[in-house]
Amino acid sequence: MPELLEVETYRRQASAVVGRRIVAVEAPDAWYVKRGDRSVLEPALVGQRVSGIDRVGKLLLLDLEDGTRLGLRFGMTGRLLVDGSASIDRLQYSSTRTDPAWIRFSLFFDDGGDLRMLDPRRLGGVELDPDVARLGPDALTITASELAAALGRSRAPLKARLLDQSRIAGIGNLLADEILFAAALDPARPASSLTPSELGALHQSILTTLPTMMSTGGSHTGPLRTAAALGALCPLDGTPLLRRQIAGRTTWSCPLHQR
DNA sequence: ATTGTGGCCTGCCCGC
DNA sequence: TGCGGGCAGGCCACAA
Secondary structure, eight states: OOHHHHHHHHHHHHGGGGGGEEEEEEOOOGEEEEEOOHHHHHHHTTTBBBEEEEEEEEEEEEEETTTTTTEEEEETOOOOETTTSOOOOOOOOOOOOOOGGGEEEEEETTOOOEEEEOOOTTTOHHHHHHHOSSSSSSSGGGOHHHHHHHTOOOOSSSHHHHHHHTSSSSSSSHHHHHHHHHHTOTTSSBBOOOHHHHHHHHHHHHHHHHHHHHTTTTTTTTTHHHHHHHBBBOOTOOOOOOOEEEEEEEEOOTTTOOO
């Protein structure tokens, strides 16, 4: 999916619908509605005003005036359209086209506007009152002690823990690689093997990498990803980058400075 | 309990 | 130009 950065962009964009009243719901793809279908969504949503927009990790939340929350998950290829326009018109590994057949879910508002989800691969979905407690602290604001707790005494690869949404919410495959690259840590290191200073470096890396990449344009704009695409040499020391599968995901790292 | 694997879906790109 | 294979930013159920 879009990772945390893209969903944060969606959140800002979706704030435009706060205060509007929902007058209709379109859910043409039953698969896309989790834990229910349109017959459950429609009575829960129609007639209600959107009171706020929230985000936890990669989950976007529309708060309604009666306390109901609608969760939007974007999977790997989901995009958001508000009033017909997109804040992100290009997603890595998704299409740049806007095929109407890919509209999986729409809300229509009393002012004539709408909010739509476009998702070619259908890996996202919408869910009424999703269980937010299953998510760990949001990566954008995680504290050092929360990070230490998230890694715990696990022998699993460091990267696997960073990707575990129940431990830390929001980090996807590309962000995990960039964070570990900037922290000079080997993604395959056991999560519990970090020294206090390495843990501090990892925390700093999360808190600086995310805002930096947010400002440069998203999860695919990091130095590591860029270098991997260009010739697979480490931008810091010129060493050929390593490409491996870790936690089941393609993983890029520098074998020299990431230890 | 923790950790790893496979599957879900579909579009796109590359090489033949 | 057409086609098959491989790839993909996520998430969940399942098994060891």
